[in-house]
Amino acid sequence: MEPNLRVCFVLSVFLGVIVFVSSARVGRASHNYRYGVIFDAGSSSTKLHVYRWDRNSLPTKKADLTELKLSGTRKVRPGISSYVASPQFVKTALILLLYSAKAAVPKELHSSTPVYLKATAGMRLLKPADADAIFDQINELFQNPTFNPFKFERGWAKVISGEEEGVYGWITVNFLKGVFDSKTDMKTFGALDMGGGSTQITFLPTGQFYANLFPLYIAGKRYDLYTNSFLKFGLDQFRLQMYQYLYQQATDKNATIENPCDLQGYNSAVDIGDSKVAKIKGGFTSVNNIQGKTDDFCALSYAQATNQSGEYGYTRCAAGNYIAALLSDGYKIDRNATDKVYITEEINGVEIGWALGSMMYELYLLNIQFATGSASHVTATSLDLILASLSLMWTS
Structure with a gap:
């Protein structure tokens, strides 16, 4: 099953909304288009995506599917898993996103526009009863036409599996690379998704x-x-597990613990669960066989890193080392090869994210007649594996 082929990794390090945008009413009349709405419910935020495509055909290339510019709220914090103690309050944040979606989709098409809410690893970590309580509130909101004018069926708001998340990322990457528009068998691209709570690997073997x-x-x-x-x-x-380990190894649990994977000047009390708090202090680290840019970043002070890279800049030293270890020790990628890793924020002008692939998946699921007539098995004679860090901790 393992591909004995050249492997190319693409790391997407900054994620926001898809940069390929347009107004909902530019071009042909609205009745010539179809629309779809995706709520990406991550571990620390929920992001809104609204897509548009031609009503007479399903998209096969980037130009066929447009993500609309949103005039209102497009992301709310915290993630829906944070409402475990008070599930009823999850509605307030999601209503803001519904208002934005209603403004983006022409009113006459609201009732025919499907809306999905898909939650990832943050919700997977909850107890089933706690997750159910939150989704009871979400289903109640989406089934209320006062707030949600879009087409919604029970089951369209759910926790997606890690495998589904990986497949959606794979669809995004291959859609943007033009694989689905090819008239002949074309090599496919794998996707390695580094999220906040989980990591996925998906490819065609x-x-x-x-x-x-x-x-x-x-x-x-x-x-x-x-x-x-x-x-x-x-x-x-x-x-979290790194801090838990440092705490367990500390002789004095109340003392400040030096962490070689955090930056100089970083000093914070970290909640590590079970009513325990670890006091963490950053220190300089130089890791052998680690990407040079990660080492350079780790040499910065906490103040320099946050000034250079924003609010979550402090996470990148540890994250860079972890990603390098995951690739080399976890997935056995040659540390010394110079042609294996390609770092990018986007493919063909569009930032990488699993929401686009999820929309594509639902389109073809709802319109299966477009696919069944000419379905055929595709074999890959060449495989590129793309590392798409779709929802890194510092951008969630």
Whole structure:
């Protein structure tokens, strides 16, 4: 199953809204388009995405699918998992996003526009009863036409599996690379998704395999994908477990603990769970066989890092080292190769994110007749593996 091929990693380090934007009413009349709404419910925020495509055909290339510019609120904090103690308050934040979506989609098309809320690793970490309580409130909101004029069915608001998240990221990457618009079999691109709570790997392998199979029909073809998700191996969870380990090793639990993976000048009390707080102080670290830019960043002080990289700049020293370790020790990528890693924020002018792939998936699921007639198995003679850090801790 393992590809014995050249492997290319693309790391997307900054995520916001898709940069390819337009007004909802530019161009042809609104009745010539269809619209779809995605709520990306991450561990620390919920982001709104509104898409538009031609009503007479399903998108196969970037130009066919547009993400609209939003005039109102497009992201709310905290993530929906934070409402575990008071589930009823989750509605207030989501109503703001619904207002923005209503303004972006022409009123006459509200009732035919599907809306989905898909939650990721933050909700996966909750107890089932706690997650159900939050989704009871969300379903109640989305089924209330006073607040939600869009088409919604029970089950369209849910926690997606890590495997689904990985597949959506794979769809995004391959859609933006033009794979689905190809008239002949074209090499596909793998996707490694580094999130806050989990990390996913998804690609089209050569040969037979049975575990972690995800059959996908899209743009008239079938792709038997390998996808795997590792819960608690995302960047947020890595930092939490790192602090828990340092706390456990400390002789004096009340003393400030020096952490070689944090920056000089960083000094903070960190909640590590079970009513325990670790006092963490940053220190300089130089890791052998680590990407040079990560080492350079780790040499900065906490003040320099936050001034240079914003509010979450302090996380990047530890995150860079963790990503390098994950690639080399976890996925066995050659540390010394100079042609394996390519760092980018976007593909063909569009920033990478799983929400676009999720919209594509739902389009083809709702319009399966477009795909079943000419479905065929696709084999990959060449595979590029893209590391798409879709929802890094510092941008969530």
